[in-house]
């Protein structure tokens with residue numbers, strides 16, 4: 001029996017067959033959580049979650065996402081793991097993804113202007129320049145880990161531009177977000193609560209210095225805009241700014257990285273589709289959408305039922321945990337004909353990789369821009385791209401993540 005709630009499952013690959021079985025047999029089905037181990041100050045702690053309703057169809061995920069009055073992000077937060085204490089829950093609620101209205105709408109209004117297509121478009125030239133330089137470097141190197149050298153690098157460079165940070169500090173962003181997102185993976189946090197705490201402390205100390213610098217000497221970067229922005233007549237506090245900053249660091253970094261590495265793997269494994277794209281670069285925009293559907297870098301987010309309700313015919317009680325599986329919704333045959341086929345020209349493509357409803361991803365335009373520019377820069381070299389060793393996947397129930405993808409450019413091949 002595949003355990004959807006066990007991080008170890010995903011180290012072997014996304015359990016698509018299990019999702020398909022559930023979509024067909026029981027679109028909103030109960031999942032027991034396994035016992036997970038955490039290492040805290042007081043020694044090893046075993047923890048078992050409450051169990052949850054897995055929402056696996058496109059219709060189910062859309063319905064719950066668009067009804068925040070019933071399916072709350074703030075009640076217990078938007079992450080699968082239950083907050084351990086009330087204090088943990090209160091802390092989590094300072095993060096945009098873990099808010100409901102009116103707090104959510106208020107904070108989102110302050111940040112969203114920085115992420116509209118108009119605000120993001122001016123970044124295109126610098127994103128393309130970063131992509132060209134990275135591609136030239138890996139092609140020259142011949143054989144590389146595509147995660148470290150390509151997929152991780154582009155979002156870090158773009159984030160450094162966006163947040164007005166020196167490029168030399170991008171390694172810090174990389175380490176912090178690995179420790180927080182890879183909490184269940186022994187290569188990163190490995191369930192060590194201390195690593196988790198230390199990471200927050202270090203990241204926030206760095207951020208506070210950044211804010212102080214921008215208040216003294218504002219530029220035209222996002223941080224300068226955020227420290228000066230006013231909502232309802234007041235500026236954001238340092239604590240609010242820290243949470244927002246960390247969310248951007250993680251959301252803008254891990255997700256795009258996993259989209260790129262998953263896309264490279266998909267293109268290597270589907271040479272017919274790769275050749276179709278190389279022959280017709282006008283397919284890049286639809287290819288980006290299809291790769292978003294195919295990879296679905298964030299596999300799920302959580303909601304908590306605020307009241308007794310019914311979803312896809314299933315009775316859900318007030319307080320129940322509900323997990324919205326975008327990764328499954330994106331393979332729903334009711335919406336995507338032949339869903340297990342990669343079709344880079346697929347249209348329409350109403351995938352849910354960025355979620356839907358009031359929490360729809362703020363960084364969607366930026367992520368699309370980065371993926372599109374990188375794909376365009378890579379096009380002439382794609383026919384030569386080969387695996388140079390087995391891919392390694394992250395132990396995570398949250399991110400569909402490849403952590404190592406050895407590749408080589410087989411120049412003799414084209």
Ligand code: HEM
Nearest residue numbers: 096097251252255256259301353354355359361362363367
């Ligand atoms: C391929 C890349 C990305 C994917 C797949 C992705 C996915 C998602 C998803 C599924 C949500 C919905 C959360 C929910 O419903 O609870 C979300 C929210 C969010 N994303 Fe992204 N994201 C990506 C890139 C980015 C980037 C580049 C940024 C910023 C630089 C970003 C910033 C955010 C923020 C701030 C939210 C919270 C919005 C809210 O709660 O109102 N994301 N993202």
